[in-house]
Amino acid sequence: MDIRIPRGTQDILPGTSEKWQYVESIWHDICRRFNYSEIRTPIFEQTELFQRGVGDTTDIVQKEMYTFSDRGGRSLTLRPEGTASVVRSYVENKRYGSPNQPDKLYYTGPMFRYERPQSGRMRQFVQFGVEAIGSDDPAIDAEVIALAMDFYKETGLKGLKLVLNSLGDKESRQAHRDALIQHFKPRIDEFCEDCQNRLEKNPLRILDCKEDQDHPLMESAPSIIDYLNEESLQYFNTVQDLLDKMEIPYTIDPGLVRGLDYYNNTAFEIMIEGDGFGAITTLTGGGRYNGLVEELGGPKSPGIGFALSVERLLMALEVQGVELPVDQGIDCYLVTIGEEPSKAGTAILAEMRRAGIQADKDYMDKKMKAQFKAADRLKASFTAVLGEEEWNAGKINVKHMNSGEQQEVELNQLTTYLKKKLESEK
Structure with a gap:
């Protein structure tokens, strides 16, 4: 019998596992210094959690989830990301009632997505992530971004590029949504089937399409920045000002669109610049998700977070030739x-x-x-x-x-x- 490892998974063997342990130790330490507490959620959840929390128009929900029925006929899904599970736990355990707000949480664990395996993108992969729930202060946005940047720097990674955008509040997003529909609708038949389906449901997701990224309408699409109302623009400016004060450089990219439906206001990615990384240059993605707690049955509790791939981090460290101090020998x-x-x-x-x-x-x-x-x-x-x-x-x-x-x-x-x-x- 020739039994082999499932496609898109990997064995982390001795000699490599020590590198994982090393970056995990940095992760735990930096979250401790930022006063984030660890949360551990189940590897599988009710399928509806991700349909509601991630968004039924996303590729994750439509194409990539590992979903199965248990013996009781309940639909369960291996978690494809961490935020929905953390927010579910926040609501179920009534952490919004804690006197310590915002509730600052971090997690480490495997996620599962059915997609074509490639370097730095597996079907079972490990994410580090943080969620700060309960505050709409722009300062917590800046703190979350600073935590991510500081973590990467402490691993020894160089050539980092922080990219920012604002998706605006509900009013701003609605105005931008209407403008996108008007922009794409006359020629939507030139786009892929997914984009055609997204036009009325979530036109913002069209901007994130990889198949049609070179279509001329993409470059001329209305920018969300032009549709930010005064409150959203002030919020975005404050986040930038706080990053400036912490001496964290960044680039504004109006085309930055996060792949999940729950984002609004601050959105960001951390990329790596340099040769040897192929098509995958994004290390981290995150942003603000005011409204997700209410969607999952909790009280109004704005939140912000990010998740990063450990596999991509280790790949980037290897490409840059960063020697992790893990092979020290025995006493x-x-x-x-x-x-x-x-x-x-x-x-x-x-x-x-x-x-x-x-x-x-x-x-x-x-x-x-x-x-x-x-x-x-x-x-x-x-x-x-x-x-x-x-x-x-x-x-x-x-x-x-x-x-x-x-x-x-x-x-x-x-x-x-x-x-x-x-x-x-x-």
Whole structure:
């Protein structure tokens, strides 16, 4: 039987998983510094959540969701994105009643979309995301953007480009919507079937079409900026002013359209500039979604958030040649020679590990020379050698692998000796 991994998924093997752990540690730390708390939601939800929360005119809902019926006949969907689930939890658990507002949350986890797999775009992929729910202060928009930018910079990524747009409030969007319909309607038959279906339902999504992106009507389409009312324009200007004060550079792109229906006012993407990234240059997308909480049955609670792909982040770091500090080796490799020392090695390892020392030994009955080669492969800082003679004398030989310095140590003092040596090298 030839059983293989499903298309669009991947095994994250040792040697690579450490890189994931490293960027995850940065993610958790920066969210802590910004005072965001972690939330963990189910991998599958009721299908209606995404139909209402993401929007039934989006490609995600129409083409990309993994939907199935359970044994009770209920329609469930593997989550294609994180925001709808977080907002559902916010409403269901009445977090709007907490005295700490806005409710600042972050998440990490796998998402699922049925689309053509390619580099940086998988059917099962992992997202980091944040959601700040409960405030319509432009300052929280600027904070969310700053968190994303700071995270990327701390991973070592360079060439970042922040792109901003405003989708306006409900009044502004309606005026822009009417203008888009008038603009595209006379020649809508020249566009793809998806765009034709979107014309009356959500014409803004036409601007995000990849198939018709070179159509001349795209370039001449009405800009949302020209339809922002005074309140929306002031909001957008305030966000820009706050970013200027934090010295975060950005570019205004009136054509920036987020792919989900719930966005309004601030929308942004973080892209990467430079060679080697192919067609996928967007690392992060996000924006404000006033109205989504009400759509899912909660009180009026404006929100803003973003999500980023871990796969794209790691791909970008690799293209830029950024070496993540993950292959540091172990602290000590225990070499045992003889039956009694080998038996004693298990207890010696246990003591070292309980003291916080990263240690290992041979389990394949290798000769001493092969054990030393294993210590080299594992990049051990120290090698502790215990033979029959040392065992009978209650001692052990410790070798510093870089300097070659050797020291005979009382066996019951090994852990203390190693801890002092390791701490002195930090």
